[in-house]
Amino acid sequence: MPFNLLVLACLTYVAFLFAIAFAVERRAQAGAAGWLRSPWIYTLSLSIYCTAWTFYGAVGYAARSGLEFVTIYLGPTLMFIGWWWVLRKLVRIGRQQRVTSIADMISSRYGKSNLLGVIVTLICVVAATPYIALQLQSVTLSFGVFAAAGSYGWVMPDTASTGLWVASGLALFTILFGTRNLDANEQHTGIVIAIAVEAVVKLVALVAVGIFVVWFIADGPADIVTRINASPIADWELVPTRWAGLIALSATAVITLPRMFQVLVVENSDERNLATASWAFPLYLAAMSVFVVPIAVVGLQMLPAGANPDLFVLTVPLSVGQGGLAMLAFLGGFSSATSMVIVASIALATMVSNHIVMPVWLSLRPTREVTGDVRRLVLNARRFSIAGVLGLGYLYYSFSGGSASLASIGLISFVGVAQMMPAMLGGLFWRGATRVGAAAGLITGFVLWAYTLFLPSFGPDSVFSLSVLMDGPLGLSWLRPQALFGARGMDPLIHALFWSLVGNTTAFALGSLFSFPSPVERVQGLAFVNVFDTERSEPQAWDQGLIDTEELLKLAQRILGDEPALTFFQQATQEQGTDGYLPDPTPAFLEALERKLAGAVGAAAAHAMIAELAGRARVTVADLIRVADETAQIMENSSRLEHQRAELERTARQLREANEKLTQISIQKDAFLSQISHELRTPMTSIRAFSEILMEGDVPPEMAVTQARIIHEEAIRLTRLLDDLLDLSVLENGTVQLDLRLVSLTELIDRALRAAGQVRPDQTFVIWRDLPTEALFIRTDPDRLAQVFINLVSNARKYCDARQPEIRIAVKQRGARVIVDFIDNGSGIPKDKQHIIFEKFARLTDQTRAGGAGLGLAICREIMANLGGSITYLPAQGGAAFRVTLPLRLEKPKYSDAA
Amino acid sequence: MNRRGPVFLARRSYRMRRLRDGARLLPVAGTFLLLLPILWQPAATEARDTAFDGIYIFAVWAGLIIVAAILSRALGTGEEAEAPAGREDDEGLTP
The missing domain is CATH 1.20.1730.10 (Sodium/glucose cotransporter)
Structure with missing residues (x-):
């Protein structure tokens, strides 16, 4: 051929x-x-x-x-x-x-x-080398067979x-x-x-x-x-x-x-x-x-x-x-x-x-x-x-x-990887096996394998000289690579297998018997040996108080990627029975996160990373006590109790959170009522005062014009406030009429940026956009969606306190849903305020900086609910960040029969 | 571990445990049968019966596969019967 x-x-x-x-x-x-x-x-x-x-x-x-x-x-x-x-x-x-x-x-x-x-990695790499060489050799040989069979076509290279x-x-x-x-x-x-x-x-x-x-x-x-x-x-x-x-x-x-x-x-x-x-x-x-x-x-x-x-x-x-x-x-x-x-x-x-x-x-x-x-x-x-x-x-x-021949090369690799067996089996079945023992066994076995089998496999006079092979190094005949301790009659392969495993197992057993394991080792030993009994053995209890969840999220984003990390944190939060992206750093959550990170970078590295963030790289006396067998047994017996307690705790946390929210809302509502009466009274007062002056009649015409304009402006302000309140109540009742059309997302964002440009026009903002990702056509109510976008951009323009303010707009498509993120580079929203910003009348600062009544984000939330989507605050993005999620094609208005 | 449970098991759990014992014994039996040719060696020199040796090994091999298949079908992962009768063990795959 x-x-x-x-x-x-x-x-x-x-x-x-x-x-x-x-x-x-x-x-x-x-x-x-x-x-x-x-x-x-x-x-x-x-x-x-x-x-x-x-x-x-x-x-x-x-x-x-x-x-x-x-x-x-x-x-x-x-x-x-x-x-x-x-x-x-x-x-x-x-x-x-x-x-x-x-x-x-x-x-x-x-x-x-x-x-x-590191030791196991090195053994594996060295042992795999002959095996990979074997594959190359066999493919090359088989090429050679065909090349020899046919005499036309290309000439096969050497x-x-x-x-x-x-x-x-x-x-x-x-x-x-x-x-x-x-x-x-x-x-x-x-x-x-x-x-x-x-x-x-x-x-x-x-x-x-x-x-x-x-x-x-x-x-x-x-x-x-x-x-x-x-x-x-x-x-x-x-x-x-x-x-x-x-x-x-x-x-x-x-x-x-x-x-x-x-x-x-x-x-x-x-x-x-x-x-x-x-x-x-x-x-x-x-x-x-x-x-x-x-x-x-x-x-x-x-x-x-x-x-x-x-x-x-x-x-x-x-x-x-x-x-x-x-x-x-x-x-x-x-x-x-x-x-x-x-x-x-x-x-x-x-x-x-x-x-x-x-x-x-x-x-x-x-x-x-x-x-x-x-x-x-x-x-x-x-x-x-x-x-x-x-x-x-x-x-x-x-x-x-x-x-x-192919078989002899393959067997060299086999004996090399067999050196991992004592450490692995010992680890699975013997709780007394320790790190020192495992390292000693692996190193001993590896050295003996290299000496008796791997290095001699290159042939005489390449690594070992012929005299070393025949008479041993320095003439010590009992150290001959292929006849250690006088074992002359053995087949070289079995000889190497025998001595390397004997040395390996002995070093492993002695090293384990004479060393004392660290606490983490003992916990892991328990988790491995009793894997079928203690499904929930917790290797390490991280000290919760020292951990900042936001830092963890940043770390996880770097390693797992933004989206998977956010999803993981969101799920964990939901499992704890709350909302948002920042779960409580419970031991269970930390352990789950460590395993997740371990999947990407390995157990040791993940452990080190979390240990560093937890501000602690060593284990305390409390952990030592946890390791003791008694504790394990008590834990087994009280597992059901534990379970119930966890559930109670979760319920209590939910209640506490709800209560906190209610108190805060009530305070806000009071504040708002006094504020809205203030807001209503200020324009009312000036309207009344100026209209009284106008009624007197003896005002110079140019002054009358000024006063009439003040009355007009104040009336407009009142109307706007009332409009907002009305809008909100319509949205909340779900009686809103949606005008669904196919619209380009790029155009919508353009429109929002244009409209919001009037807010603080003196400030120059750098806008980061990725136009190709925005090239989506979505079916939605364009006016309502634009309202949300305008609100978010205006907020960023109003509150972003960076010296060189920037707004980044990122669009992603996830299946049938579209995600639009608005991220600025200001100082963001403090963690304790993040969950009230979408409430009505919420204001982070007391001064009415831009004359809003604290209804903007509440309206946004209601609009998004009506559009079949949602709006959330994204923590840990280096500034205030809002995520708008909406369906690519909103099929029919949910409340079309109302009106 | 001293688990508090009944001293004797229900018939079903008893069967399950003996099945698991069987699964543990199968490789032991297999090792014995596959090491058996070592003992034949001196006798094998007089007549040429390598083909017979080969047939014996493949027959043992097939037998082991069939028994393993039957056992694995009956055992599943062994999860259901892991707990002693009358007590729910929380060992499971669901978190």
Whole structure:
């Protein structure tokens, strides 16, 4: 097949995946994608366990070592059918703590320690390097097969530059896919779907080749059995240590590989999916494995002796002229490699940005205040990390010369990530496990792995000289990398697995036994180990008095984005039973916020940020007491009491708030009555006085004109006041007639700005607008809406006290609703006044600065209610900010029958 | 944890608990069956029966999958029956 056709096929395939991911993400945003959460999609996404190593390497492995290849799939099978032991707990904790990666999980368990996060991240990055190199090698090799088969078309470049091209293509693809948005929960729906599609492609491809081999080349299963027993594969020797060791190793790797943890725990959208995956995923693995030996046997018989068994999946169909089948197999292998690289590099990039970049950034930041847009920083950190991870993989590939067989490279990675197992399992089941123990275990295991397996894998005389490998460093033979402490007879892989895990577990246990955990660690330990008993264990009680909710909102906006943060705060306020955007900083709210932030920047960073705002980075004696078991038990018993108390408190708070509001309104009403009588009397007095003078008759004509004008002006003022009152009562009764028309929002805002320009015309205001976003046609009552806009702009002009006043008008469309924000740069409205400004007769200052009667905003609120929308005050926007929300198309007037 | 509950459970809860025990035992049984070929090794040298070994492993594999499927269907997430009979536990997914 011509090489250029092959490249074209790959590009088309990638474009197709991209289109699917894009379409699905669109639909998920519109909320129409319930099937995305189905257990089948979940199971298929788990299949990234089967990488190009499975697709090509398993056949090669079988050709070299017989049935041993199957251990790599038996381990995960045991782990999944035993989901009741570990996986169920892991997934529950992952969801409850909003874990973003395996590093986050371990750091979170051991007191949100960032040190552990860094260690785990480093282990994962180093261990993933050979694995990514393996994918590059297999794609490059498969390109080579096709390039050799066809002699026309483009000439394939040499393998090194092909590898580079593949690596850069994958990096670009992953960055486009995985870092478009910073998801609160680190879930990537589009990618999960693309992975699921690739899972189907690779299964179909491998099964198709298998069926072809069994029923078209051989004469069915019986023939295959005789061929197997006649082939060199039948001579394989089962090595007991390797058989048992590899089953245990692969069982471990299936939960500690960063990419598996990503799809298994982080992308899990429903715990019940795990029940289905517990048998469906082993079924997938069995289906992937069942044809491996037949393909290997037939390949060994048909192809010349020197043929690379890692490529039998391609070369067997090609040798009998089945180009189409080979193409399908090629796409299956391509799928396996791309899906692994995408998920692995996303998982690693998340860890690098959350555990290395963010903490560095946090510690470099000089002031308490959060400045700049954190989201951009995080996304860029992830993009660079993805490129970095793939770059490392390419370096390993070109360093190791791409010579080793696929299976041996993959197993090096497996042993590397297995070092996380003691810290993770210990954390799940042993409350005595501590941060010191976990760090000691991880470091010991990592060093032993690097010394006995990873560094020797580069071959003699590249990292270790031949003499070090043969006689040990400095001639100390008991330190030989592949025969530690005289263990000479062991297989190198099992040797490394054995010593690294023995050292790891010992250091972990001893470190835990001889250290004392910090309070946060003990609370987190309780929350993890007893996750099914103590659903509500509260890791930390923040001191409420010290926290300014407005500061929290600012922080959350920087990290989550303006809209999601406002929505989150609004929901929290509603759950507390009040209105607005600023909830009380209750422990429950703070913890929810911390978890939400943890979803974006990781547990340790989120904890540090809130700790800083709470003015407290250490835990008090009171927390220590909370940790004690007794407390936990008492809490369990009194949970119902607690619940009732919380409800009572909520009701009491609502009552208190209502009462406060009533008192304030009553005071205001009194004030208004005296004011309105004053307002009515002043014009009345002058009208009466001047009309009496006029009645006397002997006034000079020019003076009479002046006095008549005064009478006229005062009468107009009276009329305006009465009009406002009348307007308000009409609006409140809902008897208003709406004149609905289609109108351009831009024009309405123009009109409002023109009309409001007469207020304080001496002041020059800078107006910020974004015209393209305003280009909306809305169906509403234009005059009424303009009235609201004019009122808001005039208020800003009246009360904005900045030296260089500015007004920013921002328009957003959210589905069928339009949001218009008016934000000035003055000092804003004090927090205690924010909830009375929409009441009638409310005035913030006592002086009647612009002659209003305090009815403007009350009228605005009623108008918006009549237009099917609302008007609210937005706190923490750097000035007074009002948000007008209205429907894009107001269908028919609510009160049309009145009139 | 000493939970205050009845000493004996209702029939349904009892069944549920034994199902969960079963789910815990399944991987143990699977491990035993899959490690069994280690013991055959000395005998396997005289006749070539690798194909038989393979068939045995895939048969065990299929058996484990079928049992796991039946168990998972019966268990769900195990949430409903988590509490001892007669007491409502507040463990649930809803906040």
